Amino acid sequence: MKKRLFRMSVVASALALILSACGKEEANTDGDKSGKETITFINHKTDWTGNGKWDEYIEEFNKKHPDIKVKVETITDYAGQMQIRMNSEDYGDVFMLPDTVQPQDFANFVEPIGKQDELEEKYMGIANKSFEGTTYGLPIAINTSGLLVNMKVFKDAGIEEFPKTPDEFIEALTKIKDNNADIIPLYTNYAAGWTMANWDFVRIGASGDPDYTNKMTLDKAPFEDGKVMNTIYKVLYDSVKKGLTEADPSTTDWEQSKQDMADGKIAVMPLGSWAIEQVQALAENPDDIQFVAFPMTAEDGKQYMSIGPDYNIAINVHSKHKKAAREFLDWFINESKYAEETGAISSVKGRDYPKALQAMKDAGVQFIEAKQATEGKExxxxxxxxxxxxxxxxxxxxxxxxVDAAKGNTKESFADIMKDLNKKWGNAVKEVTE
Incomplete structure (x- = not known):
């Protein structure tokens, strides 16, 4: 297989140089006047910069590590901007490892954390940031993928239990719209872009098969009618086609959508469990906001939800402060309350589940973790x-x-799109494996 590295335009290259230059001008990471060693921690939690949460965390860290100063930098378009910055050496000392870095390239960008088999005795979710037995990042939290819902909206429409099949789901959304035309049954968050990846993340739970993603590498037509990916995408298509989503997807507003769901103006959003706490904090009655499995039942008649890592915290391989960076990384994973305070599961094995997810377990939903690819096929x-x-x-x-096809903005049918996806995937399987 050919080695795939970051691809970037001339414009992006120029921007990377600018960002690199700015970083060097703004911060001297060798230390400050007090003699403290200074490291830079880059992350995606911009809301914690605004509400002072990061200041609280650094204060707690410094109680045990007073000789390490941590500068926190947050980025809104994290994955996009970090892809650019990582073409230089200027991407902090500790950072969240973007999924755009391919496993075979981890060592070019990230300092090894340790041996995978040893770390797996203590931590969950490290497989996707491990390569050839070496782990390069630890999950800041373990999330599950499903649907964030305002159950009061469902109950007001006469729906007491959340649907368990695609047909029941569409029927429920229709009832919500008929009951109150001012409520958006399903919010796509089309304009935000990154939020729409959640339609892909639910596939393990929807299939009930922890090996499903690996099996897709052997399937030259995984988007055929009747297969899991086709069914998931059809739910999206039908929801839009039947007018059960926002009127103009191009104008969706991610930040506002959280408040609207809290206020009962939105019924459902496909998201990770990390969003539970954010929306509950905005709601008059937090218990109205619940997290449920995607409306599909596996062949064994049970419902599943996949658990997997949020961003993995990692150390820049070019850092001049790797020891201090590792002190912060270990504290963040093992001692901070990040997972608890974001409504997620700790990556440290044996910790308690958050209330919303424990309720799903109590209701009989089973949690499964995606199976790692065999060695050499990571x-x-x-x-x-x-x-x-x-x-x-x-x-x-x-x-x-x-969404565009369902809205009538293009002339494609759903079948046209699935046929094209199968063709592209099948050709890619041949290209990479044969």
Whole structure:
């Protein structure tokens, strides 16, 4: 298989140089006047900069590590901007490892954390940031993929239990619209883009098969009618086609959508469990906001939800402060309350589940973790995905294409799109594996 590295335009190259120059001008990471060693921690949690949460965390860290100063930098378009910055050496000392870095390239960008088999005794979710037995990042939290819902909206429409099949789901959304035309049954968050990857993330739970993603690397037509990916995308298409989503997807507003769901103006959003706490904090009655499995039942008649890592915290291989960076990384994973305070599961094995997810377990939903690819094939799915240019998990293009077709903005039918996706995926499988 050919080695796939970051691709960037001349414009992006120029921007990377500018960013690199700015970083060097703004911060001297060798230390400050007090003699403290200074490290830079780059992350995606911009809301914690605004509400002072990061200041609280650094204060707690400094109680045990007073000789390390941590500068926190947050980025709104994290994945996009970090892809540019990582073409230089200026991407902090500690950072969240973007999914755009391919497993075979981890060592070029990231300092090894340790041996995978040893770390797996203590931590969950490290497989996707491990390569050839070495782990390069630890999950800041473990999330599950499903649907964030305002159950009061459902109950007001006469729906007491959340649907368990696609047909029941569409029927429920229709009832909500008929009951109150001012409520948006399903909010796509089309304009935000990154949010739409959640339609891909639910596939493990929807299938009930922890090996499903690996099996896609052997399937030259995973988008055929009746298969899991087709069914998931059809739910999106039908919801839009039947007018059960926002009137103009191009004008969706991610930040506002959280408040609107809290206020009962939106019934459902496909998201990760990390969003539970954010929306509950905005709601008059937090218990109205619940998290449920995607409306599909596996062949064994049970419902499943996949658990997997949020961003993995990692250390820049070019850092001049790797020891201090590791002190912060270990504190963040093992001692901070990040997972608890974001409504997620700790990556440290044996910790308690948050209330909303424990309720799902009590209701009989089973949690499963995606099975790691066999040794030597860790990057196979991402290689095929990249070659196909479909962007499963990584881009919004295909999901937006489905929405555009359903809205009538293009002349494509759902069947046309699925046929094209199968062709692209099948060709990519041949290209990468044969």
């Amino acid at each position: 990057s196979l799915f991402s290689d095929i995905n990249n070659a196909s240019e479909i962007g499963v998990d990584t881009t919004d293009a295909t999901k937006q294409r489905i």
